[in-house]
Amino acid sequence: MLDQALTRLEEAARHLQLDGDVLEKLKYPRETTKTRLMIRMDDGSRKSFMAWRCRYDDTRGPTKGGIRFHPEATMDEVETLAFWMTFKCAVMNLPYGGGKGAVQVDPHTLSKAELERLSRAYMQAFSHIIGPDRDIPAPDVYTNSMIMGWMADEYASIVGRVSPAVITGKPIALGGSLGRDDATARGGFYLLRHLETELGLSRGATVAIQGFGNAGTHMARLLAGAGYRIVAVSDSRGGIHAPSGLDVERLIAAKRNGSLKTLAGAGIRTIEGEAITAVECDVLVPAALENLIHEGNAAAVRARVIVELANGPITPEADTILERKGVAVLPDILANAGGVTVSYFEWVQNRQGLYWTAEEIHSRLRAVMENEGRSVWDLARQRRIGVRTAAYVHALSRLAEAIEAHGTQQFFTS
Ligand code: NAD
Numbered sequence: 001m002l003d004q005a006l007t008r009l010e011e012a013a014r015h016l017q018l019d020g021d022v023l024e025k026l027k028y029p030r031e032t033t034k035t036r037l038m039i040r041m042d043d044g045s046r047k048s049f050m051a052w053r054c055r056y057d058d059t060r061g062p063t064k065g066g067i068r069f070h071p072e073a074t075m076d077e078v079e080t081l082a083f084w085m086t087f088k089c090a091v092m093n094l095p096y097g098g099g100k101g102a103v104q105v106d107p108h109t110l111s112k113a114e115l116e117r118l119s120r121a122y123m124q125a126f127s128h129i130i131g132p133d134r135d136i137p138a139p140d141v142y143t144n145s146m147i148m149g150w151m152a153d154e155y156a157s158i159v160g161r162v163s164p165a166v167i168t169g170k171p172i173a174l175g176g177s178l179g180r181d182d183a184t185a186r187g188g189f190y191l192l193r194h195l196e197t198e199l200g201l202s203r204g205a206t207v208a209i210q211g212f213g214n215a216g217t218h219m220a221r222l223l224a225g226a227g228y229r230i231v232a233v234s235d236s237r238g239g240i241h242a243p244s245g246l247d248v249e250r251l252i253a254a255k256r257n258g259s260l261k262t263l264a265g266a267g268i269r270t271i272e273g274e275a276i277t278a279v280e281c282d283v284l285v286p287a288a289l290e291n292l293i294h295e296g297n298a299a300a301v302r303a304r305v306i307v308e309l310a311n312g313p314i315t316p317e318a319d320t321i322l323e324r325k326g327v328a329v330l331p332d333i334l335a336n337a338g339g340v341t342v343s344y345f346e347w348v349q350n351r352q353g354l355y356w357t358a359e360e361i362h363s364r365l366r367a368v369m370e371n372e373g374r375s376v377w378d379l380a381r382q383r384r385i386g387v388r389t390a391a392y393v394h395a396l397s398r399l400a401e402a403i404e405a406h407g408t409q410q411f412f413t414s
Contacts, residue, residue, distance in 0.1 A: 001080040012392030022400045029056045037121040053126045056082035059402045063099030069343035073102035088333040090395035119147045123154040132165035139169040165350035167351040168343035168383030179361035185218030187338015190369040206281040208232035211288030215309040224248045232279040244270040286313035293318045308332040331388035
């Protein structure tokens with residue numbers, strides 16, 4: 001995966017006059033730590049889980065990135081996600097580098113007490129790397145504010161002081177930010193709304209969403225509220241398709257009660273696997289895992305616009321096919337950057353001890369998404385390049401400037 005991701009960097013580098021040092025610095029993760037976490041299960045037995053934390057690059061500030069709990073997590077995936085975080089923070093001009101972490105576990109098989117022990121064990125294992133000025137985790141797939149709360153609490157007992165800025169996406173009661181829960185979707189939503197005219201979208205445009213967790217659910221709500229029609233939704237257990245439209249609150253209730261597919265019936269048919277990528281719609285929103293759209297299914301995509309709320313849902317080969325078909329892709333490092341942007345707001349609020357209203361968070365998020373989104377869009381048009389390449393060029397020029405500003409004799413290692 002990392003090799004694939006690096007092709008984006010190489011492509012962007014072709015559009016800039018770069019010093020060779022810049023690519024050398026960005027081609028490899030700075031450090032990846034791996035360990036086995038051993039926890040006590042409720043039945044008294046012990047079980048171990050592979051875990052990683054990668055600090056990919058800290059040129060522009062402390063590394064920032066989520067922690068994923070997933071049975072198929074790998075070190076390669078963690079490093080790739082950390083690489084994307086490096087570019088995402090640079091696209092948004094946040095004072096952060098990129099990091100990421102994961103535990104190879106299916107959290108659905110653990111009791112709440114086991115999940116808490118695992119989360120605390122993660123912080124114990126990596127607390128020497130993590131810190132408010134060094135590496136700041138957040139939620140990702142199958143982790144949430146409750147887990148961030150446990151981790152923040154564990155960190156406080158390790159260092160002997162309350163330190164809320166060590167982790168973002170915390171519960172509000174522990175210094176979390178208003179507006180963090182729907183920030184990823186809201187950022188993508190603001191971006192899409194801002195570019196509606198350029199993308200040729202109008203009220204009533206149809207939407208298919210793959211993944212119905214944090215990002216997917218909030219996106220469905222926001223788009224439906226703005227007059228878009230949600231025609232298909234899927235999660236890990238399959239999905240449903242209704243050309244006349246689906247009611248978002250009923251979808252949320254069905255998911256809570258076990259499966260989206262319980263809504264199937266008159267006018268609503270079930271769909272399996274990747275079939276959602278071929279559904280007739282104006283906007284396709286991948287909001288689950290990587291590599292959803294690949295060489296084998298890209299030609300069948302019928303959407304005109306893709307908003308990547310997931311990280312890395314389109315492979316480079318599929319990108320080429322989609323570009324030839326004229327599909328506009330709002331890329332992950334821009335479209336899903338609302339999450340890390342509000343995480344940054346949370347970190348700033350924790351450090352200043354002064355908290356903002358939801359309205360302030362939303363208007364600041366909207367301003368950043370629109371400004372950076374406009375810069376990337378205009379760059380793509382001026383240089384006649386894809387929006388993804390433009391986002392990488394935009395980020396890479398900021399990273400290159402920072403690498404240069406550090407000087408050539410840099411020995412400092414944080
Ligand atoms: P989540 O755990 O809340 O939800 C993940 C969803 O994906 C679940 O509904 C799950 O059922 C579904 N899913 C898993 N495998 C699937 C499959 N094979 N087919 C269809 N659906 C499947 O996670 P999330 O926080 O919503 O993250 C989703 C994506 O957004 C990830 O790529 C993540 O890296 C990215 N992202 C999340 C944030 C954030 O703040 N949460 C920020 C930036 C990017």
